[in-house]
Amino acid sequence: MTKGEAMRRSGVLILGFVLAAALTGCATGGAGASVSAPPAPTVDEVGADATASEPNPVAPAAMPPADAAGQARADAWLQAVQLPPGAVREEGLPTGPTALVGSHSAWWCEPMGLATGYWAIPDTTVAEAANWLMLHPVDGLLVPVAVPIEESALIDATTIGNVPDLDALEGIAITVARADEGVVVRAEVGAFGDTTVCPTPPPGVAFGGPGQG
Numbered sequence: 001m002t003k004g005e006a007m008r009r010s011g012v013l014i015l016g017f018v019l020a021a022a023l024t025g026c027a028t029g030g031a032g033a034s035v036s037a038p039p040a041p042t043v044d045e046v047g048a049d050a051t052a053s054e055p056n057p058v059a060p061a062a063m064p065p066a067d068a069a070g071q072a073r074a075d076a077w078l079q080a081v082q083l084p085p086g087a088v089r090e091e092g093l094p095t096g097p098t099a100l101v102g103s104h105s106a107w108w109c110e111p112m113g114l115a116t117g118y119w120a121i122p123d124t125t126v127a128e129a130a131n132w133l134m135l136h137p138v139d140g141l142l143v144p145v146a147v148p149i150e151e152s153a154l155i156d157a158t159t160i161g162n163v164p165d166l167d168a169l170e171g172i173a174i175t176v177a178r179a180d181e182g183v184v185v186r187a188e189v190g191a192f193g194d195t196t197v198c199p200t201p202p203p204g205v206a207f208g209g210p211g212q213g
Contacts, residue, residue, distance in 0.1 A: 015054055053200035059108035060188075063135030066113035070193020077162075077172055081187045082136040083119050084129050090118040094184050099157035099177040105188040108169045109198035109205045112139035116187040127151050129183050130158050130176045137162045141171060161211025169198055173210040 066074070093100055107114075121129055127149040134146040141162040149158065156178050163171035173188045190210065201207050 004072060008187055016143050023127050036060040054202060055108065057108050058110050059106050059205065060104055060114055060116075063114060064109065064111040066111045066191075067193040067195045070111065070113030070191050070196060071115075072113070073191035073193070074115040074149075074189045077138055077141075077189045077191060078115040078117050078187060080138045081117065081162075081172065081174065082138065083185060084121055084132040085122070087119040087121045087167065087185065090184075092119050093186070094179065100175065100184065100186055103175075104114050105173040105210060106191070107190045109190075109192065109196050110191065112170065112196055113189075113193055115191075119185045119187075119188045121185060124153065124182050125156065126155050126158060126178050126183055129185065130160060132176055133160050133176065133185075138172065140164070142166075159211045163211075167206075168209050169207055171175055171210040185212065 013039050059146070128151060131148050131151075134143050134148065137143050141164060144163055144166050147159075149155070157175055158176045159173055161171060161173060170190050170192045172190075173186070175186045177184050188210070
């Protein structure tokens, strides 16, 4: 073997060693290796398999547009809300009930039909109005937690649920808040449509429905 042939063979062996080391580094994820992270799950994937990540409730502002069936149910439930005598419908949140400012109900499923209504009731207390509402749910709905409030209780606000069944994640959250001259009632409605998808809760966890946290 000539001196030139020996140098060429040595160069081939060195190159082969470098390539083998590079391939070993990629396979083992060693220092300096680039490892691609898996793509984040889409909304559809989370809805179909909630074990992919821990689900979070959806705020009204982030709720995708509902289909026609969901919005129709939400509007119908809002129109059917029963109010104590003397209640006056308001266009928006009246001034005074600070307990309602910046607060809202969030929903576990999406998309859902949403609707909100406000009423003012003068010359009454939170306890009196709430106890009346517990006894007068929307027709076809029920109050999952109906514990009367003592009339002497001094509370700023409380929420009553109206749901189709005890474990439902749709329905109405009716909040009664103290105001300067009585109370304000807010009804927040969330209704399922034909395209609504709900996540599966993690093991040992139960999602709270409207008015249940």
